Amino acid sequence: MKAALTTAIGRPADVVELDIAQPIDREVLVRVLASGICHSDLHASELDHGLPLPMVLGHEVAGRVVAVGPTVIGLRPGDYVVACEVSNCGECQECIQARPYACTGVARTERKPGEPPRLSHAGRSVLPFAHLGGFAEYVLVHENSLVVVPEALPPAQAAILGCAVVTGAGAAINTAQVRVGDTVAVIGCGGVGLSAVQGAVLAGAKTVIAIDVHESKLDLARRFGATSTVDASRDDAVAAVRAATGGIGVRYAFEAIGQERTTQQALEMIAPGGTTFLVGVHGPDSQLTYPAFDFVIQKKSLHSVYMGSTNFKRDIPLYAELSLQGRFNLDDLVAEEIALSDLEQGMETLRTGRSARTVITAF
Numbered sequence: 001m002k003a004a005l006t007t008a009i010g011r012p013a014d015v016v017e018l019d020i021a022q023p024i025d026r027e028v029l030v031r032v033l034a035s036g037i038c039h040s041d042l043h044a045s046e047l048d049h050g051l052p053l054p055m056v057l058g059h060e061v062a063g064r065v066v067a068v069g070p071t072v073i074g075l076r077p078g079d080y081v082v083a084c085e086v087s088n089c090g091e092c093q094e095c096i097q098a099r100p101y102a103c104t105g106v107a108r109t110e111r112k113p114g115e116p117p118r119l120s121h122a123g124r125s126v127l128p129f130a131h132l133g134g135f136a137e138y139v140l141v142h143e144n145s146l147v148v149v150p151e152a153l154p155p156a157q158a159a160i161l162g163c164a165v166v167t168g169a170g171a172a173i174n175t176a177q178v179r180v181g182d183t184v185a186v187i188g189c190g191g192v193g194l195s196a197v198q199g200a201v202l203a204g205a206k207t208v209i210a211i212d213v214h215e216s217k218l219d220l221a222r223r224f225g226a227t228s229t230v231d232a233s234r235d236d237a238v239a240a241v242r243a244a245t246g247g248i249g250v251r252y253a254f255e256a257i258g259q260e261r262t263t264q265q266a267l268e269m270i271a272p273g274g275t276t277f278l279v280g281v282h283g284p285d286s287q288l289t290y291p292a293f294d295f296v297i298q299k300k301s302l303h304s305v306y307m308g309s310t311n312f313k314r315d316i317p318l319y320a321e322l323s324l325q326g327r328f329n330l331d332d333l334v335a336e337e338i339a340l341s342d343l344e345q346g347m348e349t350l351r352t353g354r355s356a357r358t359v360i361t362a363f
């Protein structure tokens with residue numbers, strides 16, 4: 001199959017022919033119809049996270065099941081599915097308590113030592129990033145990573161449910177548990193941040209302040225229900241949030257970029273008793289400095305968010321259904337659709353931070 005192979009950090013991937021194994025045990029072979037490009041892909045291609053090379057990036061996948069392993073019970077060929085990078089065994093305490101994102105038995109979903117690799121190139125094992133490796137014609141995954149979605153949902157819109165939407169909307173709905181009347185700020189209006197805006201709106205927040213440096217993304221945020229916006233290339237985000245909340249600050253701030261300065265701002269803009277959520281993934285060398293005194297005296301909290309605390313087999317069909325009802329805007333989250341051969345151009349679009357989500361839909 002064709003796949004974009006990353007062989008060195010800091011170098012563009014090459015589209016090459018890779019070998020993909022046939023499904024064994026509970027594995028499912030999925031023909032990829034759409035594959036979103038996420039900041040985590042960009043980070044993993046530019047910064048050394050210690051992952052073994054070569055690898056195939058991509059972890060936002062919608063596709064159609066083409067073959068299943070002999071012990072697969074929940075899926076069959078023809079099913080229209082979305083994949084989620086939340087690998088989960090389905091049997092550990094965390095999985096049983098509906099917290100698959102905290103699964104402690106992920107190894108049970110992988111091939112065992114001694115078994116041939118799922119992906120290989122010229123006889124050499126290839127890492128599928130996030131257990132998916134979505135920048136390819138096919139993915140081979142454990143059935144627990146997949147969920148069936150309605151046929152009415154177009155592939156590009158379905159794909160972004162797998163990371164951007166569950167992460168952003170989940171941060172607001174699952175992790176923060178935003179309630180009716182709460183005040184919220186979201187820093188960074190890419191696919192994840194805009195989903196956090198929509199999640200906060202769905203949950204009934206009274207005030208949803210969207211912050212970005214690109215006016216086009218702030219337009220989108222307003223379309224998604226943000227009650228006000230701040231252009232941080234022009235205005236001071238902290239002062240603007242204070243001004244919009246009677247000088248107090250917001251109850252919840254979501255940092256959806258993964259930068260030191262904006263995380264600092266997210267801590268400064270919360271009200272006493274408020275919480276800042278780290279949604280964006282920081283680089284391996286990123287450090288945070290903040291007066292510890294402030295946490296206790298101002299009763300502030302800092303909370304990490306992994307994949308929007310998603311129970312994705314509940315959440316992905318939910319957001320799909322809300323989208324089909326016109327209550328969750330997936331259409332405007334998809335900024336453009338490109339071909340796999342134009343992956344580098346898609347990565348460049350992400351680097352500039354100008355648009356929401358670029359999705360590969362031609363392979």
Ligand SMILES: [Zn+2]
Pocket residue numbers: 038039040041059163164
């Ligand atoms: Zn992602």
Ligand SMILES: [Zn+2]
Pocket residue numbers: 088089090091092093094095096100102103104105106
């Ligand atoms: Zn588990």
